[in-house]
Amino acid sequence: MSDPMKPTLLVVDGHSLAFRAFYALPVDSFTTRDGQHTNAIHGFLSMLLLLLANEKPTHLAVAFDKSRVSFRTREYEEYKGNRGETPVEFKGQVPILQEALQAMGITVLEKDDYEADDLLATLATRGEASGYRVLLVSGDRDTIQLVDDEVTLLYPNSQGVSQLKRYDTAAVIERYGIRPEQYPDVAALVGETSDNLPGIPKVGEKTAVKWLGLYGDLDGILEHADEIKGVVGQNLRDHREHAVRNRKLNRLVRDVPLDVELDALESKPIDLEAIRPIFERLEFRTLMERITKLVTGEASAAAAAPVPPVATDQPAPEAPKAARAVGDELAAWLERAVAAEPAGLGLHLEVLDGRVIGAGVATRTETLEVQWQPGRAELAPFEAWLASAAPKIVTDAKGQLKALQRSGLAFDGLVVDPLVAGWLIRPNLQEKNLSDLVERYLGERVPEGDPAQLVPAEDEASGPPELAWFSARLAPAVLAAMSEGTRRVLADVEMPLVPVLAAMELRGVTVDHAQLAELSTSLGERAAALAASAYAEIGREVNLGSPKQLQEVLFDQLGMPKTRATKTGYSTDASALADLQDSNPHPFLGLLLEHRDATKLRQIVDALDKSIAADGRIHTSYGQIGAATGRMSSNDPNLQNIPIRTEEGRRIREAFRHGEDFAELLTADYSQVEMRIMAHLSGDPGLIEAFNAGEDLHRFVGARVFGVEPADVSPLMRTKVKAMSYGLAYGLSAFGLSKQLRIDRAEATQLMKDYFERFGAVRDYLRGVVEQAKVDGYTETIFGRRRPFPDLNSPNRVLRENAERAALNSPIQGSAADLIKLAMSRTEQALAGAGLRSRMLLQVHDELIFEVAEGESEQVEQIVRDAMAHAADLLVPLDVQIGRGASWDDAAH
DNA sequence: CCTCGAACGTA
DNA sequence: CGTACGTTCGAGGG
Known part of the structure; x- marks a missing residue:
């Protein structure tokens, strides 16, 4: 080497x-x-x-x-x-x-x-x-x-x-079976058609290599040419001058x-200014970015990089060499390490095809490597440690916990996932992986196997022990950077949730392929028919999915008035089309809207169908660090945006079923959580009374706003008040309210005024959130989760007002997220504690979906209701609605 | 090949 | 000129 x-x-x-x-x-x-x-x-x-x-x-x-x-x-x-x-x-x-x-x-x-x-x-x-x-x-x-x-x-x-x-x-020997210096002899015999250098007919790489093995080199082969039998031997004798010539030419x-x-x-630093004009002429934007990054180590000149809290110029400690131990020695190592690190040991599992094949365990100064296989008695101390409550630090733990479970390994004691902790500190997803965290909180770099797979140099890449070592050292650094409230959220809300999410992802949910296939076909047929009718209306075929082509049809061909401007032209979204339908009725518009509906639904159906796994179930992935507010996200596929508002949409939900060994699905959702949280945070007596009265919220609020008896609140009044209430938490303006309710601005303004007159504390609270956030630079949920808002004091009005609305919404959406996360961990715990087979499958922000085993229905309802309703003690009660059924749709209430 | 914006599904 | 997401498609640039 x-x-x-x-x-x-x-x-x-x-x-x-x-x-x-x-x-x-x-x-x-x-x-x-x-x-x-x-x-x-x-x-x-x-x-x-x-x-x-x-x-x-x-x-x-x-x-x-x-x-x-x-x-x-x-x-x-x-x-x-x-x-x-x-x-x-x-x-x-x-x-x-x-x-x-x-x-x-x-x-x-x-x-x-x-x-x-x-x-x-x-x-x-x-x-x-x-x-x-x-x-x-x-x-x-x-x-x-x-x-x-x-x-x-x-x-x-x-x-x-x-x-x-x-x-x-x-690598040459492995690939060609010869030493590098022998290669020209092979090439000479074989010839190179691309260079117009014919070799010996019928002699390919294999024969050439064989001969080299027998006679040493080309000269040796030619000397013994007479001994070689058969057609190839004759060919060699006939064309020996080819080989000689080739060999002469291919010698470098x-x-x-x-x-x-x-x-x-010697490599000189690249002068960015010298290459910029050339790259601009060649229109190489991304290459310029890459060079800039290479030279400066920064993303780009434009984005001002936040100063890392750790100086990067101090010498980084070397990763200790990993020990290997089994049996008593392994037990002793772990015992000593556990004693040395009361805050927890770093752990990193090596996963192949979803199973554990190895692990690294680390203190802040020592590492251990374990090669794991099922049924090896000498690894028992490691397995016992995994299953124990001994504190563990695992970066990006969820996937590793899944592998553990698949491999039949029990696990407990997760105290810190530095990735989740880092997200709590900076929830705008700045640090996306271990290496980002290490750079920010330790000021070091994780040696990486080459991300671009260009010539991976294996000895440099970090293995499980090194990664565990980084985790062990990362945890104290990250914890030190957290506020006390944020640490509480980590310990009480986020860490207990990690294994719960892992379990939910592994469980998945049964989905009926036949039902989806049927839906897909009928939606496809409908889309095709609608497209044909639409083409007939305009006398030509266009791509109805292309906003650009639609603009040509609507604004040029049909001469309709221009809609809301977008970056690339004019809007063709559903609300713009509805406006056009009002002003310039045309059959094409309706057909287009229906076509959009049908294709969108079909797209969802097909995506779901494709993601049904071999077990007949869909296993989504939850992004615990997905949303800045504290909410989770769901992807591959996203099960948090399955249609519900239309009849056709609900048919998709019918395809979500309970598994064969279960009796039904049960859904449990918080009703009006966000309004309840608003009542709690604002302390508004009117709103609190509304919830304590147990009456229909919007009817109660409507009665106050319009000054009538609750019984006299008309459906229209209720609709208006409902939109207003929901809009509040989003920073809705009079303009937005008027647009949504299709009422004029004056009426919307009046509605808001009346609303705030009766519920003044709500207005004061919302104002106060923004003011406080401007001072603090962040907002906070009931549970202490923070979200920074750097743009709140921006001189740019658009940026600033966007930040204001987001800030207003954050404690509300975030507190609701905290609540259900708490409820999930408690529910999981309680179901297992009660020895039930029923289990939690999905979360959709304010709703949980369970698979209920025969005979457990009542007990499950009890447990779920209790866990959700008492996740926190607020000034208003938390109401939980429960539904049951054979499908997700049936279980809705 | 990748990134972007438009559109649209959910809470 | 209402928050938070993820996915899909077409278009455009490299």
Whole structure:
């Protein structure tokens, strides 16, 4: 192995790589406005940037062929003679590429009479002699002969140029069965059609390698040519001069007279300003970003990066070498570690195909590696520790807990998931993974296996012990950065929830494929019929899913008045179409709306159908750190946005069923949680009374607002008040209210005025939230969850007002999220504690869905109702509505 | 190939 | 000119 401290010389065959990029990337999509093709340049530079980032060469050069003629063409004039004319689209790119490279401060080499590969050979030879580690990048197989202990070849695979295969001596032997220096002999025998160099007929790689094994080298083979039997033997004798000639031509020249010294190839920092004009001309925006990132280590010049709380220039401690132990030794290690770290040990599980195959355990100074397989008695101490309440720190624990459960391993004692903790501190999803956290809270970097999979260097990547070690050290740093309230939310709300979510995801929910398939077909037929009618109305076929094409139809062809402006034109959304239908009735509009409905539903149905797993169930993933307010999200697929408002939509919910071993689904939802939270937070006596009266909320509020008896509140009054109440929590304006209720501005303003007159504390509270947040810089939920609002004092009005509305909403939405999260952990606990088989499956913000076992219905209802209603003690009661049925739809109430 | 915006489903 | 999400599609740029 080569010494990592050596300087690294990277030499790239510019021509062959650019040429590969040219064919790998579509030319017509890489063309600037003025018609310059850039695919080869782009592909090449993209690959080069990846190489620079990953290999960090100390010295660097890119070699090009000077022309198509070289000493080889003089030697054998048919050499490369079968190659067609180089495409002009490619030719024109080479000088520009060279210009760009020079602007980047990279030495470009070319030499009359030689090919780029000869320059690679020469530099590799010189570099090795001067004590460099050499990396060559070329798409020409002849460069394989240059590989040795200090010279590694990176060779593009068939996919293109972004993935390079690393050939060191071992890799060459593995791939070809011969040593690198023998490769030219093989190539000589086999020939190279692309260079117009025929070899020995019927001799391929296998035969050539076999002969080399028998006779050592090409000379040996030719000496013994007479001994080789059969047609191939005869062919060898007949065409031996081919092999001799090929061998002569494919020997790379290792002493090209180059008037450049290696020292001069030292990598210089890239001057961003020098390359900017060229990149702008080539319209390389993302490449410019990548270079900027490479040079500055920052995302971009524009986004002002927050200053990390930890200085990054102190020396980072080295990860300790992982111990390995089994049996008594393992038990002793764990015992000592547990005693040494009362706050918890770091744990990181290695997962393959959803199962545990290994683990790393760590204190802040020591690590242990465990290779886990089921049924190994000597690992019992590890399993016992996992199952115990001994405190554990696991970053991004949910997925690992799932693997544990799949592998039949019991787990307890999760005290900190630094990822969740980090999110509580900065809920706007700044730190998305362990490595982000390590950078922010420890000021270090997690050594990574190459994310772009370009030549992964395994010895550098962090394994489970290192990751566990980072977690162990991260936890105290993250906890120290949390407020006391936030730490409480972590301990009381979030950590207990992690295993619950893992369990829910594993359970999944049964979905009836046949029902979905039937729905899909009928929706598809309806969509097709509606589309046909719509086309008939306008006399042509357009893509009804394309807002752009719709704009042509509506505003140009049908001459309708322009709707709300969007960035790309005019809105064609449902409300805009409804407005048009009012002003300019046209059958096309109705058909379009119905078509949208049908295709949207079908899309949902098809997506659901596709995500039904082999067990007949859909296993969504919950994003615990999904929303800044504290809510969860659901994805793959999203089960939190299954239609309910329309009849057709509800038919989708009919497809959600209880499993075979269960008797029914049970849904439990909080009624009007957000209004109840508002009542609690504002302390408004009127609102509190409304909830304590146990009467229909909107009727009660309507009676107050309109000054009538509750019995005299008309449906219209109730609707208005309901919209108003719900809008409050979102920072609704009179304008928005008037639009939603389709009433005029004056009426909306009056409604708001009347409302606030009766419920003044609500208005005061909402105002106070924003004012307080402007001072503090954050809002807080009932339970202490914080959300920062940096834009509240922004001079930009749009930004500021957006932040104000979000701030107003945050404690309400966030407190509701806290409530149901608490209720979930309690419910899970209580169901298990009561020894019931019934189990929680889904969460949809204010609703929980359970699968109930035969005979457990009453008990489950009791437990769920109790856990949800008493998740917190508010100034108003929490009302829980329960429904049961064979399907999700039936279970609705 | 990737990113963006529009549209739309839920609470 | 109402918050919070995730998904899908078409379009556009690289």
